[in-house]
Amino acid sequence: MNIGVIGTGYVGLVQGVILAEFGMNIVCMDISKDKIDMLNRGELPIFEPGLKELLDKNVAANRLRFTTNIKDTINSDVIFIAVGTPPKDDGSANVKYVLDTAKNIATHMDKYKVIVNKSTVPVGTGRQVTGIVQQTLDACGKETDFDVVSNPEFLREDKAVRDCLTPDRIIIGTTSEKARKIMQRVYSVLYLNKTPFLFTNLETAEMIKYASNAFLAVKISFINEMALLAEKTGADIQQIAQAMGMDGRISPKFLHAGPGFGGSCFPKDTRAIVDTARQHGEEMMVIDAAIRANEKQKQKMIHKIRFTLSESGDLSDMTIGILGLSFKPDTDDIRDAPSLDIIGGLVDAGAHIRAYCPEGIEAAKGHLVHIGHVITYAANEYQAAEGADALVLVTEWNQFRGLDLQRIKQNMRGRFFFDLRNVFAGRPELVAEFNYFGVGR
Numbered sequence: 001m002n003i004g005v006i007g008t009g010y011v012g013l014v015q016g017v018i019l020a021e022f023g024m025n026i027v028c029m030d031i032s033k034d035k036i037d038m039l040n041r042g043e044l045p046i047f048e049p050g051l052k053e054l055l056d057k058n059v060a061a062n063r064l065r066f067t068t069n070i071k072d073t074i075n076s077d078v079i080f081i082a083v084g085t086p087p088k089d090d091g092s093a094n095v096k097y098v099l100d101t102a103k104n105i106a107t108h109m110d111k112y113k114v115i116v117n118k119s120t121v122p123v124g125t126g127r128q129v130t131g132i133v134q135q136t137l138d139a140c141g142k143e144t145d146f147d148v149v150s151n152p153e154f155l156r157e158d159k160a161v162r163d164c165l166t167p168d169r170i171i172i173g174t175t176s177e178k179a180r181k182i183m184q185r186v187y188s189v190l191y192l193n194k195t196p197f198l199f200t201n202l203e204t205a206e207m208i209k210y211a212s213n214a215f216l217a218v219k220i221s222f223i224n225e226m227a228l229l230a231e232k233t234g235a236d237i238q239q240i241a242q243a244m245g246m247d248g249r250i251s252p253k254f255l256h257a258g259p260g261f262g263g264s265c266f267p268k269d270t271r272a273i274v275d276t277a278r279q280h281g282e283e284m285m286v287i288d289a290a291i292r293a294n295e296k297q298k299q300k301m302i303h304k305i306r307f308t309l310s311e312s313g314d315l316s317d318m319t320i321g322i323l324g325l326s327f328k329p330d331t332d333d334i335r336d337a338p339s340l341d342i343i344g345g346l347v348d349a350g351a352h353i354r355a356y357c358p359e360g361i362e363a364a365k366g367h368l369v370h371i372g373h374v375i376t377y378a379a380n381e382y383q384a385a386e387g388a389d390a391l392v393l394v395t396e397w398n399q400f401r402g403l404d405l406q407r408i409k410q411n412m413r414g415r416f417f418f419d420l421r422n423v424f425a426g427r428p429e430l431v432a433e434f435n436y437f438g439v440g441r
């Protein structure tokens with residue numbers, strides 16, 4: 001089957017590569033010439049474990065190619081729209097690029113197509129896409145038939161390949177029997193492998209994505225709030241989470257207390273569903289509270305570090321080492337990363353920052369350019385600790401778990417260690433050697 005994928009961001013690129021791996025003929029299109037040139041050179045515009053190998057393999061097998069010309073996708077039976085839906089100032093998702101793409105497809109198409117929306121879009125967008133495609137076809141005097149399907153993506157950055165190769169479920173939102181059968185063929189590998197499929201209508205499929213992300217965000221904010229209380233009462237959040245997770249109805253996943261959720265999905269999608277609800281005269285009180293709790297969590301981290309350090313001196317004389325900038329490990333993505341707020345809050349208090357992240361430095365530099373004069377970037381974790389009065393572990397990269405703590409201690413000027421992911425919480429020998437602060441303990 002010939003498949004076009006429009007948009008080579010995280011979702012589109014991984015989707016294109018995986019569908020090629022499933023034996024489909026894929027053409028990935030993006031308006032960014034830079035990205036397509038990179039892909040044609042065999043380079044990835046994103047850091048994602050395991051993706052490069054599959055890209056090379058499927059390009060070599062002639063099942064995967066890249067283009068900047070949308071017309072190259074028009075021979076496809078199925079076209080995936082996987083373009084960005086960035087948040088507007090009011091928190092609502094901007095679906096302009098999705099609608100523009102739909103119009104573009106309609107302008108060029110001349111035979112039946114399944115137009116599949118992979119981008120995370122507010123409920124109702126699939127209907128809008130249907131309307132725009134029909135209007136454009138009418139305006140061009142074409143009687144071509146088509147169906148629109150919502151097929152949300154649940155991949156996590158850093159585990160994107162695995163999530164797409166072995167997803168928990170595939171959601172197909174359409175009332176067209178013909179489109180349904182075609183989508184079953186697109187995912188025939190997964191269908192035969194007994195991956196659960198849920199067939200539903202457009203609106204339900206669109207809302208499933210937001211409901212899932214919002215629920216996980218609520219779970220994180222919940223445990224973070226518990227962590228704040230645990231700190232005040234002498235309880236231990238890790239044991240609380242462990243015990244809660246033993247209840248099969250709760251599950252232990254997404255119960256790790258930390259500096260707050262970040263990334264390209266949770267912050268954006270929670271705001272977007274609150275906005276969609278508002279437009280429909282409903283208030284998403286639980287999700288709204290999770291968003292506010294997340295903002296508070298980041299501020300609490302800043303406050304704890306500032307308050308603790310100010311008791312032993314003036315922050316403007318201090319250097320703080322930061323370990324981890326990306327919003328989570330194994331990605332170079334720093335979108336809405338808690339590190340950005342935390343660094344901002346410490347710089348506001350006068351501190352100098354020495355930051356290290358295995359993959360996130362280049363992206364962070366762009367976001368922190370306004371405070372570039374007080375930040376230096378280290379080549380490794382030990383350099384980040386050099387002369388530092390305090391060390392703040394913001395992102396739990398695996399390589400930090402094996403830190404040579406004696407070397408860190410020798411490199412530092414002070415002894416403060418703020419472990420915002422509780423990586424070392426179970427290591428009493430570390431707690432004894434540093435002025436150690438975890439989260440929720």
Ligand code: UDX
Pocket residue numbers: 153154155156157158213216220253254255256257258259260261262263264265266327328
């Ligand atoms: C998320 C969803 O998991 C995925 O299904 C969806 O398609 C896109 O959004 P992603 O943003 O890649 O994926 O990251 P995820 O691993 O879910 O983590 C999101 C944020 O929550 C990170 O900042 C992470 O540090 C934080 N988090 C996660 C916690 O603070 N505690 C946890 O227990 C889990």
